Amino acid sequence: MLSLILVLTFGFSIPPHKAISTESNVRDITTTSSEVNKDELYKKIEAYHEQFKIDPIDAKVDRVWKAMPGYNGLGVDIKASYKNMKKSGKFDKSKVVYKEIPPNVHLEDLAPEPIYRGNPQKPMVAFLINVAWGNEYIPEILKVLNDHQIKATFFFDGSWVKKNPDLAKTIKDAEHEIGNHAYSHPDLQQRSEAETLEELQKTNDIIYETLGIKPRWFAPPSGSFNKVTIQVAARLDMKTILWTVDTVDWRKPETSGMVRRVVSEVENGSMVLMHPTKPTAEGIETMIMGIQDKGLKLGTVSELMSEKRIN
Template structure:
């Protein structure tokens, strides 16, 4: 090693030691880098106990003002099981850490965390679900598939173009014959769920037959698509309390819809869009099938939801108690 090179290394090490000495101990310096704030890395981040306590007091007082209480899941007289919605509160410890690393002239960078409800959807027992929580500005498309293969590609193309994920409820006998199409739907990131096996009138069946209809499709979803499913949509909306109980025994919640496109009657696409737009509300579950009417109406339905400031997600996302980003929640 040349004398010049050794001198350069020694000078560099000295500069680092001086920098760390001026700006606090090594752990504080590394912590500043962890938070990714270049200004904090070069700022004086040594605080007295009094200053830490002052910041903690400010953060704790502000935390009380910013707290949003979680909303418990509940049984509604009309809509039956309604999911809860997470609350939000300031993470005092992480906010203090961030504040101690921030430049002193900056506002306190509050860090938030979600708080789950005491009563969750799964705590309500066997009740049908028709909609999500009205405080969650998200809606879902429920696409029931037992026929209509010729329209599926067009529907998938629209969903991909609009960056929307839907939930496809599959008839088991259809899935058995159309595994490749089902895998294509799944590959696009859509949720795959249970629509019985032979599209029966569930409430007209015996308890055992109802059980078999759900179980056969559930087994196919697992063996063909490796799906751990959560939802059962009874064909034609026909069910009784036994149906809901049997689905619950298999780990599934029974899901119906908030708004029906009635696309099987082949209405004009523009009439579907007008109907959906006029009835849209937070938490809405929109029922459709792979028909020509819904294929043509889908872009307009998505546009109507986005125009109202609603996110569009899967049934699992809409019925989850997780909060949406503040930008979505605050949109008009």
Template sequence: MTLPVRVAGLVLSAVFVVFLVQSPPVASYVTSVKEHNSVPAFFQTDEASLIREKVKKEAAKRYIKPIDARIDRVWKAIPGLNGRKVDVEATVEKTIKQKNKNEIAWVYREIPPQKSLDDLGAQPIYRGNEQKKAAAIMVNVAWGTEYLPAMLDILAKEKVKATFFLDGSWLSKHPEEAKKILRAGHEIGNHAYSHPLMSQISRERIIREITRTQKLIQDTLHVQSRWFAPPAGDFSRQVLEAAQEQRMKTVLWTVDTVDWRKSSTPEMMVSRIEKNIGPGHLILTHPTDRTVKALPQIIRTVKRKGIKLGTVGDVLSSKRLDTIE
């Protein structure tokens, strides 16, 4: 290269540098780098992309396959349980918005099973899915009102919702008490009309017992009950099919407190729960003085085992307890 050309190149380079330094945007950039010793945003790696890659790598490990409803040899109809998968974009968005972006704010979407409880047909239900850490208190109401206020107070204090299965003849006499149960946020079930042994009556009467109470529940409380609890747990194939025709499922129980037996004590009732309670269980109770005394400890015993108490509908649904939005 000749000397004039080299000199010309050096001059041009010098002019270009002077232009850059004196140019307001670039001068501002240079000053910013000098003052803050940092790289501007347009030179940084895209933060959302980094988080997205991190989430995608972890997502497969957090996937849970859904469980189909099935018929168990002992427990009969067992509801399914939704699976879950990571919602990648929602997780990225939630993580970006929080202060600590190093900690992923996981968001999941539930995956329903291919076979649901409804797909199993007319089958008795004794419990929920064993993978779901939830249990329900069932209260069969066929006589009296004396102990209901105390039971409702305890449930409210413990922040527990239960399912009250109402006998139709009781409901016809005590509509206001039934409305209090509903207003407290509890679920309503059907307990036939006159408390018969359902397997020992005709098909026509079976249907009449169920539909009469169902209509009364609708007319009095304006709700549609999905669950039928046969009095004394007595049922037959005819009963199951009749309930199914009315779009209802026949529900029994997993653990009986035996509070209906006068010889039972609150201590005995709590002991039965302590020994027998598990995930997906349905707990049978009635509004008695013994139940009122035992109920607070029953609730605390269940909670202490890490089991969440809800309604029968909550326990028998396929919805997960660990899907966080």
């Protein structure tokens, strides 16, 4: 409009590249001004961040592994690092402050799908211990876990909790994570929506009444499920957990062979299925040490599903 007025009044116009500043021009001026104010130390820290930053990984639904959690990236907290070095005025790697960079897509953003593993970039493994029987082996398993300061996720059959409230409390008091394993060990693939809802809700109720806990994770008995199972669990604010590596301990395998196979198969993000059985009670310590020797940390399902980085 200004150009038109000048043409009509004085017979000339402002060339496009000399036009009055638009919003983008203002933004360019601000950026240039900011860059001028950065000293050499600040620029070195920025360059270090660009050189070493690790991009975050979004949660996704994988073709094979279904729902997979995201994983935080890592970068330099430029302002905090600059503050640490400003007094000396020199770049010092020991004074660099790092910060985790969250992904854009989280596990909670995905449609309900089963989860078979954690993020393959996270050097962590989780033990899934399904409990519907095998009371005699639980004390030894708890002792080994305690000796190695490891927390596992125990999935409780609801009817088992009703019959064994004191043992359920012992596991909870040892600060292990508690999940839902349905009420009567049903074949959920063959159950209706109403029957599935009753199995899961009844188990949640007995766990809450006994332990004061509302499970976040659900493990279908025998790994039997369908789309309805996943959706019912989601309605109850639970995600459905399967496994990456199976001990198959209920078949009573030879302990050392079972341990060797499991340790050879675990990798970043693996979830190992087991039960309170004689082979697991005998082999869990060797299994722990073998997994740790591979540079993998052991934690709960919640820790494995977390986007938090393992340093």
